[in-house]
Amino acid sequence: GENVEQHPSTLSVQEGDSAVIKCTYSDSASNYFPWYKQELGKRPQLIIDIRSNVGEKKDQRIAVTLNKTAKHFSLHITETQPEDSAVYFCALGTSYDKVIFGPGTSLSVIP
Amino acid sequence: EAQVTQNPRYLITVTGKKLTVTCSQNMNHEYMSWYRQDPGLGLRQIYYSMNVEVTDKGDVPEGYKVSRKEKRNFPLILESPSPNQTSLYFCASSLSGGMNTEAFFGQGTRLTVV
Numbered sequence: 001g002e003n004v005e006q007h008p009s010t011l012s013v014q015e016g017d018s019a020v021i022k023c024t025y026s027d028s029a030s031n032y033f034p035w036y037k038q039e040l041g042k043r044p045q046l047i048i049d050i051r052s053n054v055g056e057k058k059d060q061r062i063a064v065t066l067n068k069t070a071k072h073f074s075l076h077i078t079e080t081q082p083e084d085s086a087v088y089f090c091a092l093g094t095s096y097d098k099v100i101f102g103p104g105t106s107l108s109v110i111p
Numbered sequence: 112e113a114q115v116t117q118n119p120r121y122l123i124t125v126t127g128k129k130l131t132v133t134c135s136q137n138m139n140h141e142y143m144s145w146y147r148q149d150p151g152l153g154l155r156q157i158y159y160s161m162n163v164e165v166t167d168k169g170d171v172p173e174g175y176k177v178s179r180k181e182k183r184n185f186p187l188i189l190e191s192p193s194p195n196q197t198s199l200y201f202c203a204s205s206l207s208g209g210m211n212t213e214a215f216f217g218q219g220t221r222l223t224v225v
């Protein structure tokens with residue numbers, strides 16, 4: 001069945017450095033690629049998303065890039081801050097309206 | 112305030128005792144779904160509903176039931192809970208089908224089956 005791989009599973013960066021998380025998928029019919037942030041003990045919340053007709057999207061310090069040919073999309077966080085520490089999930093909609101989330105990346109920003 | 116509300120937040124129950132976790136949204140969303148979150152496995156979809164009276168299995172539907180009799184409510188039913196259903200459960204809703212629009216999550220329900 002459909003699968004989403006997410007790497008790395010854990011990531012530690014120094015405050016101010018950049019962080020990159022990558023997801024790869026196999027369903028070529030997927031056309032919506034969101035990223036969710038889940039702080040400890042809280043619910044996941046959307047931080048940025050991209051649709052298949054766009055290659056890159058930025059929102060202040062975060063950006064998402066999409067390569068539909070290679071079937072991968074990435075989350076980029078620049079100038080990381082301690083409050084960026086959380087678990088990040090990529091997700092995509094499948095051709096049957098099911099939803100698949102990646103396994104998550106635990107990001108730690110070290111002050 | 113636009114929100115998805117789950118109840119209860121915490122639940123400890125015994126094997127075999129039927130339980131229901133409620134989920135309600137006030138955003139008039141068509142699409143609702145249930146996920147379970149387990150360490151290292153991320154969020155796995157249990158069931159989803161495209162609209163009233165329309166429900167479909169996600170990736171891990173065994174042992175669960177759902178119903179969608181009203182647009183705003185999407186309860187999750189465990190007819191005979193087992194310890195392997197101990198998990199953190201999230202309900203979510205979105206404007207349209209699949210993940211074509213932002214999903215709004217409830218606060219989560221931490222279920223322990225002993």
